[in-house]
Amino acid sequence: MNETRIHQARKGILTDEMQAVARQENLSPEFIAEGLAKGHIVITRNNKRTDIAPLGIGKGLSIKINANIGTSRDLLDIEGELEKARVAVEAGAHTVMDLSTGGDLPAIRKDVMKAAPVPLGTVPFYEAAARALDKHSSFCLLTEDELFDVIEDHLASGVDFLTVHCGVTLGTLGRMEKEGRIMDMVSRGGALTAAWMRYNEKDNPLFTSFDRLVELSARYDATLSLGDGFRPGATGDATDRAQLHELITLGELQQHALEQGVQVMVEGPGHVPLDQVQANVLLQKRLCHEAPFYVLGPLVTDLAPGYDHITGAIGGAVAAWAGADFLCYVTPAEHLRLPDVDDVRQGVMASRIAAVAGELARGMPGTREREHKMSKARRMQDWDAQYELAIDPTVARGRRGEAPPADESVCSMCGEFCAIKVQNDAKEAKAAKTAKT
Numbered sequence: 001m002n003e004t005r006i007h008q009a010r011k012g013i014l015t016d017e018m019q020a021v022a023r024q025e026n027l028s029p030e031f032i033a034e035g036l037a038k039g040h041i042v043i044t045r046n047n048k049r050t051d052i053a054p055l056g057i058g059k060g061l062s063i064k065i066n067a068n069i070g071t072s073r074d075l076l077d078i079e080g081e082l083e084k085a086r087v088a089v090e091a092g093a094h095t096v097m098d099l100s101t102g103g104d105l106p107a108i109r110k111d112v113m114k115a116a117p118v119p120l121g122t123v124p125f126y127e128a129a130a131r132a133l134d135k136h137s138s139f140c141l142l143t144e145d146e147l148f149d150v151i152e153d154h155l156a157s158g159v160d161f162l163t164v165h166c167g168v169t170l171g172t173l174g175r176m177e178k179e180g181r182i183m184d185m186v187s188r189g190g191a192l193t194a195a196w197m198r199y200n201e202k203d204n205p206l207f208t209s210f211d212r213l214v215e216l217s218a219r220y221d222a223t224l225s226l227g228d229g230f231r232p233g234a235t236g237d238a239t240d241r242a243q244l245h246e247l248i249t250l251g252e253l254q255q256h257a258l259e260q261g262v263q264v265m266v267e268g269p270g271h272v273p274l275d276q277v278q279a280n281v282l283l284q285k286r287l288c289h290e291a292p293f294y295v296l297g298p299l300v301t302d303l304a305p306g307y308d309h310i311t312g313a314i315g316g317a318v319a320a321w322a323g324a325d326f327l328c329y330v331t332p333a334e335h336l337r338l339p340d341v342d343d344v345r346q347g348v349m350a351s352r353i354a355a356v357a358g359e360l361a362r363g364m365p366g367t368r369e370r371e372h373k374m375s376k377a378r379r380m381q382d383w384d385a386q387y388e389l390a391i392d393p394t395v396a397r398g399r400r401g402e403a404p405p406a407d408e409s410v411c412s413m414c415g416e417f418c419a420i421k422v423q424n425d426a427k428e429a430k431a432a433k434t435a436k437t
């Protein structure tokens with residue numbers, strides 16, 4: 001097993017990467033090293049990649065956003081997906097996951113890395129299933145060696161974090177079937193893995209040969225993102241036996257990988273009613289030894305198709321407040337179709353709002369200061385400062401410009417009855433009167 005950044009952190013070596021992350025986060029390199037050593041922080045950069053800045057995710061760090069892009073076997077518009085990757089990064093996504101299942105997958109992955117110079121995540125099982133479908137006419141005939149060959153290909157090509165559904169086991173599958181669910185499995189990787197297991201009457205090779213995965217990840221100092229194959233896909237399934245049994249397994253695997261010096265994040269739900277979001281974060285943090293928590297939404301209601309960037313942002317804000325570290329965006333196209341470029345942009349912005357709301361509630365110093373600056377800019381009717389501080393300056397400037405006010409200090413909402421202007425003018429008038437007397 002080669003030396004990883006966890007091993008270096010445990011020896012007290014403060015690497016250039018740790019120093020860079022410390023500078024980005026306004027924290028000390030020692031804090032980053034301690035977080036790495038304990039498995040509370042990961043730095044998502046494959047040791048083969050020199051074209052991206054290292055990115056820290058985890059306890060005490062600012063909350064990060066991921067955007068998913070990728071072709072499907074039905075919709076193969078590679079240029080379109082590359083444009084989405086570019087737009088996601090321009091909009092503020094810290095990482096991109098390439099979930100492509102259609103086309104020349106290694107070539108697409110390479111192009112996504114060029115289009116989006118940020119850490120890249122993948123789900124290697126998708127490519128393994130696609131290759132098996134082409135080679136054997138059924139992904140169920142995929143062999144364990146073929147699966148690990150794909151994983152190694154992804155790592156050798158520079159993938160920084162891998163979503164691997166290691167917690168999809170026969171034991172958890174049996175528990176889900178016995179308890180019963182409204183939606184069964186909605187994770188694509190989880191469902192493919194479960195179908196393979198049922199067909200082959202074998203347990204998941206990502207679970208039974210987890211050490212193989214650990215050894216490969218250590219070689220590239222990549223991060224394992226333990227996927228939640230049993231994430232609830234209906235609010236009525238949230239926090240059930242299968243979800244929690246998988247989480248216990250993921251905590252055990254996370255502990256084992258950490259002992260071997262491999263970085264781990266743990267993925268979380270899914271569809272979760274608002275009153276259960278905080279409990280889900282608490283359970284993940286407790287059972288997975290405070291490993292970074294990467295949440296998919298969570299979506300707090302099933303009733304808003306077309307607006308799931310909002311249902312995801314509501315859940316994401318509460319999860320972030322409760323301690324989640326990494327938010328996977330949800331777009332307005334969720335549950336309906338492959339997102340387009342505008343959906344991607346809206347999804348990233350919604351997640352950024354959730355992240356900032358969570359950071360503010362957690363009292364993160366940088367966020368609090370930015371909020372105060374914005375409040376003061378509003379008070380001073382300093383519109384340029386407001387645009388500069390806004391999460392989305394283009395939209396803020398554009399909306400005001402759509403209905404320009406007669407008086408430039410206000411906006412068309414209240415016009416000359418602008419509450420701020422009325423107060424500012426009253427104060428100025430009083431000060432002028434006092435000065436005269």
Ligand code: SF4
Nearest residue numbers: 411413414415418419
């Ligand atoms: S006009 Fe109304 S909405 Fe616009 S800045 Fe003034 S108080 Fe706010």
